[in-house]
Structure formats: structure tokens, C-alpha cells
Amino acid sequence: MLEIQGVRVVYPNGYQALASVDMAARNGEIVALIGRSGAGKSTLLRTINGLQRVTEGRILLDGKDISAMVGNDLQDLRRSVGFVWQEFNLVDRLPVLDNVLCGRLGYNRGVASLFRYFSSADREIAVRSLERVNLVHRATNRADRLSGGEKQRVAIARALAQQPRVLLADEPVASLDVELSWHVMSDLVRVARDEGVPTILSIHQVDLATAFADRIVGIAQGRVVFDGTPETLTEDALDRIYRFDVPAELRAMRRRETAPREAVAV
Ligand SMILES: Nc1ncnc2c1ncn2[C@@H]1O[C@H](COP(=O)(O)OP(=O)(O)O)[C@@H](O)[C@H]1O
Ligand SMILES: [Mg+2]
Known part of the structure; x- marks a missing residue:
């Protein structure tokens, strides 16, 4: 269970990206984060894997506060949070299997990690992870030889190889065309459910979010501004989420343009 309680994030330049966010994800639950660009989705995801510090509030994973971790605890946390990025973040010139093995790096400290030495147990975990996204036949291919959809499935396998306690994905299908988006989303959601861990994905397309998530x-x-099942995501709720707040000065300009002539003359 992942619980986000009163999380506020203010960036060093003083910009408040998150005001006070409360939400939770149960084990095996798929939660889709939706919102306009700049709403704070990536910031929220980054607070969960410790890439972004919270200014206020706490984040509990199975009851333990992970928002203030440092040192080895923080390293362990990052290892146990699987993260899938929009741009895949694979090492292009390495074979697919080695990319998946990178998911095991967090488990190998010191010299073993430096020389990327992996035990046969690690290799077995990596192969099993590739099997789960149906890409074992690509294990020895260089990552840059794959299609976009395959690259993202390798990234999903890498996250699985971490044996994560939480799965996060930041716009995982935003770089893919519509058809591939549906395939990759269904792979991602299937493995997340199998894994039985809290899963939070930010996603641009509302239709994908409602098709795949348990909660939005x-x-x-x-x-x-909304937290509920896909069935309860009404037009009203969408309006609240996607409403564009026109800056006051633009609104004033628009009023002048549309006002009756006499009013302008005043
Ligand atoms: N490092 C940063 N410093 C200052 N402002 C930032 C930083 N990163 C993001 N922001 C701002 O915080 C807001 C939320 O960003 P983000 O979390 O990336 O939104 P989203 O993922 O929903 O598009 C945006 O207005 C963005 O410009
Ligand atoms: Mg973002």
C-alpha cells in the first residue's frame, strides 16, 4: 500500500508544483494520473522514488515513511521502485538482456556493480522478466535495433527485474503511435497486476486511462481535483481537471475586445 499524505513540493526557485496532495494506491491497483501539462504529475511521481524531496507531507510505503530517507535507505528505496520513462532510457549500444540486467544493479553494491558483474540468479531474473513481456527472442539484439514499442517493453522488463515494491510510469506511451500505445499499455497493466504492487502511471490520453486503470x-x-473510478469520470470532472485558467490580464483583454463599442469608448 502506498499512501501520499499532504505532499507539497516547492522548487528552489520558489514555484509551488504540488499544493497538498493526498492519494493512495493499494497493492495490485492501477492508478492513472491525468491532468494538463504542468499540473504536477511528474513531480508527484518523482517524490515517490526519492528523486524529488517533499517540502511538506509524507509518503508511506507499507506504513513506512519513505519521503525523508537518505543514504543506504534511499538507495534501497530507489531499487524497490520500478520506473518506466516516456523516452525509454535504454542504453542504446547494449544488448537487450544487459539493459534488463541494469534493473539488478541496485542489488549489487561496490565492485560487482562497478564491473557490472551479474550472478546467474540475476541473469535468470532478467530472462524471466523478458519472458513476461514476450521479448526473450530479442535478448541479444542491440537496444537501438528495436522498435519503439519493443523498447518500452524492454524498459518494463527492466523495471520488473528490480522486483519492485511499487511501479511508476511517467507518460509511458506518449512517444508511441495509437496502436502501439494500446499494446504497450496492456502489457504494462498485465505485468503490474501480476506483480501485485501499487502502480501509478501518468498518462496523456483519457481514453487509455479509463480503459486500463482501476482508479483515476x-x-x-x-x-x-478528482479521485474515483473510470465510470465516475464525468464531463464535469474532466472540465475541472482540464480547465484552462486564463490569466487575469488575458481575460481583461478579451473583455475589452468583446465589449460593446460604447463601453470601449469610456
Ligand atoms: N526543477 C524545477 N524547477 C522549477 N519548476 C519546475 C521544475 N520542474 C518542474 N517545474 C514546474 O512545476 C510544474 C509541474 O511540472 P511537472 O510535474 O513536470 O508537470 P506535469 O508532469 O504534470 O506536466 C510546471 O509548472 C513546471 O514548469
Ligand atoms: Mg510530466
């Missing part, structure tokens, strides 16, 4: 969390300007 809508974020607008750093606040949760």
Missing part, C-alpha cells in the same frame, strides 16, 4: 486521479495546478 485528476491533478490541476498541483491539487487533486
